[in-house]
Amino acid sequence: MLAGPRCRNFTSLYSYLGLSLRHIPPDIPALVAQCATPPVINGRVLPTTVHTYSRRAHPPQAWFPPPSPPHNATMPPPNTPEEGVPTAGAVVPAPANTSATYILGRHHLYPEPPVSPPPRVPTAPPAATTESSRATTPNPSRSSSRPRSASRDSSASCSNRSCLLPINYQDLHYETEVDKSLECPICRTPFHLPLTTKPCGHTFCASCLDRALEIQPLCPIDRTPLDASRDVCHTRIVLDQLDRLRVRCPNRGCDYICARELLPVHYERYCEYTMVHCPDPDCDLRVARADARGDRGCLHTFTTCQYCGKEVMVAGLEEHYDADCGGHTAKCGHCNAIVVRHRMEKHTAKDCPRTMVACKWRPFGCSEWAPREVVEKHEQGLCVYQAIGRLARDRMEDRMIINELKERVSAMDERLRKSEKKEKNRSRDGGGHFGGIPSAAPFMPDLDLNHSPRAAPSYNGGTWESPEDYMLAQFERIESRMEDLRKMIMELDGHHTMRLLNDTMRLNEQIAELGSKVGVLGMHTTWLMNVQRQSRGQQRAGTTGGTPGPGIGVAGGVSGGGGSAGGREEEARRYFSSSNDVGLPLRRNSDGRNPPRL
Amino acid sequence: MASGSQKRLAKEYADCTKTPPTGMSIHLANESDLHKWHVTLEGPAGSVYAGGRFGLIITLPTDYPFKAPDVRFATRIYHPNVTNDNQGGICLGLLKSGNWKPSTRLLSVLEAIRGLLAEPQPDDPLEARIAHEYQNDRKEFEKNARSYVNHYAKGPVKFDVAPPNVNASGSSKDGAAPSR
Ligand SMILES: [Zn+2]
Numbered sequence: 154m155l156a157g158p159r160c161r162n163f164t165s166l167y168s169y170l171g172l173s174l175r176h177i178p179p180d181i182p183a184l185v186a187q188c189a190t191p192p193v194i195n196g197r198v199l200p201t202t203v204h205t206y207s208r209r210a211h212p213p214q215a216w217f218p219p220p221s222p223p224h225n226a227t228m229p230p231p232n233t234p235e236e237g238v239p240t241a242g243a244v245v246p247a248p249a250n251t252s253a254t255y256i257l258g259r260h261h262l263y264p265e266p267p268v269s270p271p272p273r274v275p276t277a278p279p280a281a282t283t284e285s286s287r288a289t290t291p292n293p294s295r296s297s298s299r300p301r302s303a304s305r306d307s308s309a310s311c312s313n314r315s316c317l318l319p320i321n322y323q324d325l326h327y328e329t330e331v332d333k334s335l336e337c338p339i340c341r342t343p344f345h346l347p348l349t350t351k352p353c354g355h356t357f358c359a360s361c362l363d364r365a366l367e368i369q370p371l372c373p374i375d376r377t378p379l380d381a382s383r384d385v386c387h388t389r390i391v392l393d394q395l396d397r398l399r400v401r402c403p404n405r406g407c408d409y410i411c412a413r414e415l416l417p418v419h420y421e422r423y424c425e426y427t428m429v430h431c432p433d434p435d436c437d438l439r440v441a442r443a444d445a446r447g448d449r450g451c452l453h454t455f456t457t458c459q460y461c462g463k464e465v466m467v468a469g470l471e472e473h474y475d476a477d478c479g480g481h482t483a484k485c486g487h488c489n490a491i492v493v494r495h496r497m498e499k500h501t502a503k504d505c506p507r508t509m510v511a512c513k514w515r516p517f518g519c520s521e522w523a524p525r526e527v528v529e530k531h532e533q534g535l536c537v538y539q540a541i542g543r544l545a546r547d548r549m550e551d552r553m554i555i556n557e558l559k560e561r562v563s564a565m566d567e568r569l570r571k572s573e574k575k576e577k578n579r580s581r582d583g584g585g586h587f588g589g590i591p592s593a594a595p596f597m598p599d600l601d602l603n604h605s606p607r608a609a610p611s612y613n614g615g616t617w618e619s620p621e622d623y624m625l626a627q628f629e630r631i632e633s634r635m636e637d638l639r640k641m642i643m644e645l646d647g648h649h650t651m652r653l654l655n656d657t658m659r660l661n662e663q664i665a666e667l668g669s670k671v672g673v674l675g676m677h678t679t680w681l682m683n684v685q686r687q688s689r690g691q692q693r694a695g696t697t698g699g700t701p702g703p704g705i706g707v708a709g710g711v712s713g714g715g716g717s718a719g720g721r722e723e724e725a726r727r728y729f730s731s732s733n734d735v736g737l738p739l740r741r742n743s744d745g746r747n748p749p750r751l
Numbered sequence: 752m753a754s755g756s757q758k759r760l761a762k763e764y765a766d767c768t769k770t771p772p773t774g775m776s777i778h779l780a781n782e783s784d785l786h787k788w789h790v791t792l793e794g795p796a797g798s799v800y801a802g803g804r805f806g807l808i809i810t811l812p813t814d815y816p817f818k819a820p821d822v823r824f825a826t827r828i829y830h831p832n833v834t835n836d837n838q839g840g841i842c843l844g845l846l847k848s849g850n851w852k853p854s855t856r857l858l859s860v861l862e863a864i865r866g867l868l869a870e871p872q873p874d875d876p877l878e879a880r881i882a883h884e885y886q887n888d889r890k891e892f893e894k895n896a897r898s899y900v901n902h903y904a905k906g907p908v909k910f911d912v913a914p915p916n917v918n919a920s921g922s923s924k925d926g927a928a929p930s931r
C-alpha cells in the first residue's frame with residue numbers, strides 16, 4: 154500500500170470512526186460520500202450523537218456540516234447569529250419547530266431547541282385563553298423582551314401542522330434526587346445541553362449561558378472574559394449523567410416517568426397529552442393528541458357546562474371542571490366527602506374510604522370484603538395471605554424480567570445471524586478475510602423457559618411441603634436461570650463487539666488505501682500539468698524541431714514526440730527526484746522515467 | 752423561559768426561608784408573586800443597629816438572574832451605604848449592575864446586607880457626609896445611628912414606602928433626623 158500524502162480530511166475521518174464505533178455501526182459508504190468535511194471544531198471531533206433532543210429530529214448526517222462552500226451559506230453570518238432562523242434545513246429539512254438555529258454564534262455544538270412560544274390567537278375570549286395559555290404557552294412577556302424570537306413570534310400561524318411545542322427542560326419535574334453538581338448555577342435546574350467554558354471550566358445550560366453572554370461577555374460565575382464562539386465546549390460526562398435522570402412527562406395529566414434521554418420520544422410520539430395542532434386546518438389553537446384523534450373536528454368551539462352553565466371551550470372542559478366550575482363539586486354518596494364531580498368515579502374506585510372493596514391478596518385466596526378503610530388495615534397487618542401474595546408477585550416480576558431478557562437475547566441473536574450472513578456473502582465475494590468466527594448457533598442454548606411450572610398454587614399436589622418451600626425452590630431456579638442468561642448476553646456482546654471491530658478494521662484499511670491513492674492521483678495531475686506547462690512554454694519560445702501543438706494531453710505527457718521530448722523528460726525526472734527528496738516514497742518503473750502507477 | 756427563572760426564584764425563596772440568615776425573616780409581598788420579597792432584619796447584635804427591626808424590599812427583575820435584584824431599605828437607617836431618604840437605596844458591590852453575577856444566590860445577598868450593617872463600608876459611600884462622620888467622629892455617628900433606630904426601627908416593620916407617601920410619612924429630609 155502506498156503511503157502517499159494523507160489528506161487531512163481522511164485523518165479526521167479516522168478519528169471520527171474511532172469515536173463512533175462504540176455507538177452505532179456507521180454506514181461507511183454513505184459516510185464517506187457525505188463527509189467531505191468531517192465535523193471537527195477547534196481540533197475536536199464531534200460525537201455522533203450530542204443530545205437526544207436532536208437524535209430523532211435530525212438523522213445522524215445532520216451533524217455533518219455540508220462541504221465547505223455551501224457550509225458558509227447555511228451557517229448564520231457570524232455577527233448576526235440571531236438572524237439565522239431555519240438554516241440547517243439545507244442539509245436535512247427539519248420540521249419548523251426543530252429548525253436548527255445555532256446557539257452561540259458560530260458554534261454548532263447544539264442545534265437550538267425551539268424557544269418561541271406557540272402562536273397566540275387573539276380570537277378566544279379571555280377566560281379560555283388564560284386557561285389554555287397557562288397550560289401550554291411559556292410566558293409571552295419574556296419573549297417580547299427578546300429580539301431573537303421576535304421574528305418567529307410574529308408569524309401567527311405555523312406552516313407545519315405537525316409541529317409540537319418544545320419541551321421546557323427547566324420546568325421538568327425530576328423523580329430522582331438530582332446531584333447538586335448537575336444543576337445549572339443560573340437556572341438551578343439540571344443542565345439542559347450543558348456547555349463548559351474553556352478558560353475557567355464552569356458549566357451552564359446552553360440557553361442560560363447564551364443569555365448571560367448576551368448581556369455581558371463574562372463567565373456568570375467568576376467573570377472571566379468569554380468569547381461565545383470560541384471559549385465553550387460541550388461536556389460529555391455530564392450529558393451521560395443527565396440522560397439517566399428520571400423525569401416526569403411535562404404534560405398535564407400524564408403520569409409517565411422515564412429517563413430524561415427518552416423523554417423526547419415519549420413526548421413527541423406517544424404521549425396522549427401532548428398538545429398538537431387542532432385537526433381543523435383553519436384553527437391555530439392546540440389540543441391534546443388524544444382529543445385531536447377521531448372525527449371530533451375543532452374542539453375550540455363553545456359549549457355550556459353541564460354543571461354551572463358557563464360557556465366553556467370544549468377542549469378546556471376538563472380544566473374547567475377542575476378549576477373554576479361553579480357547580481363542579483358533589484357529595485360522595487358513601488363517605489359524604491366533597492368531590493369534584495367528574496372525578497367521582499376515580500374517587501370511588503381509588504380513594505373513598507367507605508366504598509366496599511376486596512383485599513388485594515384476593516387472587517391468592519383471601520376472602521375479605523369490606524369498606525376500603527377496613528380493608529386497608531387488614532392488608533397492612535392482618536391478612537394471612539400476604540406472605541404468599543408477595544412471593545407470587547415477586548415471582549411474576551421476575552418472570553417479566555426473564556421474558557425481557559429472553560427477547561433481548563433473541564434480538565441479539567438475530568442481529569448476529571444477520572451480520573454472519575453478510576460476512577459469509579462478503580467472504581464469498583472478496584475471498585474470506587476472517588475465518589474462524591464461530592457461527593451463532595453455539596451461543597444459543599435452549600432458551601425455552603416455558604416448561605417451568607406456571608401456576609403458583611400447584612404446590613398442593615407437588616412434592617413441596619409448604620408454599621414457602623415451593624416459592625423458595627422457584628426462586629432459586631429463576632435466579633440461576635437469570636445468571637445463565639446474563640452470562641449468555643455478555644458472551645454475545647463480546648462476540649458482537651469483536652465482529653464489529655473486525656469489520657471496521659478492514660474498512661479502515663480500505664479507506665486508508667483510498668486515501669493514498671487519491672494522494673498519488675493528485676501527484677499525477679501535478680506532474681502532468683507541469684509537463685504541459687513546460688511544453689507550452691517551449692512552444693511559445695518557438696522551438697525548432699518537434700511537432701508543434703496539440704499532442705499534449707495525457708499521452709503526450711507520458712511520451713512526448715520529437716526533439717523536445719528529451720527536455721521534457723528531463724524536467725519530469727527533476728520533478729520527481731525533488732519530490733522524493735521531500736520524502737514522498739514513489740515507485741518507479743525500472744527505466745525510471747514513467748510516473749508512478751496506481 | 753420565564754418559567755425557567757420562575758423555578759430559580761422558587762428555589763431561591765425556598766433556600767432563604769428554610770435557612771434564613773440570623774435575625775432575618777422572609778415573606779412574599781404577595782403570595783402569588785415571587786418577584787417581590789419583604790425581609791425583616793434585626794440589627795446585628797453588637798452593632799449600633801442592635802435592637803432595631805429593619806424592613807428590606809427585594810424586587811427581582813423579570814430578567815432575573817441575568818439582571819441584579821433591586822434591594823432597598825423600607826425602614827430609614829443612618830448608614831454610610833444607604834441613602835438617607837425614603838428610597839432606602841443600598842450601595843452594595845455585589846448588586847451593582849457592572850458586578851452582578853447571574854450565579855449569585857440571594858442568600859448571599861442577604862448575608863452581605865447583614866454584613867453591611869455589622870460593618871459599614873465608608874470607602875464606598877452613598878452618603879458622603881455620614882461616611883465622613885463614621886470615619887472621623889465615631890461617637891457622633893453612633894449617637895445619630897442609635898437615635899434613628901429608636902425613632903424609626905422600633906415596633907412593627909412597615910413596608911409601604913411607595914413614592915406617593917414621601918411627603919406624608921417623612922417630614923422634610925433633614926428635619927427627620929431627630930437629633931443633630
Ligand atoms: Zn440553566
Ligand SMILES: [Zn+2]
Pocket residue numbers: 350353354355372373374375376377
Ligand atoms: Zn467561570
Ligand SMILES: [Zn+2]
Pocket residue numbers: 402403404407408409419420424425426
Ligand atoms: Zn406524557
Ligand SMILES: [Zn+2]
Pocket residue numbers: 431432433436437438451452453
Ligand atoms: Zn380548533
Ligand SMILES: [Zn+2]
Pocket residue numbers: 458459460461462463473474477478479480481
Ligand atoms: Zn362548570
Ligand SMILES: [Zn+2]
Pocket residue numbers: 485486487488489490500501504505506507508
Ligand atoms: Zn367517598
Ligand SMILES: [Zn+2]
Pocket residue numbers: 512513514515519520521531532536537538
Ligand atoms: Zn386479605
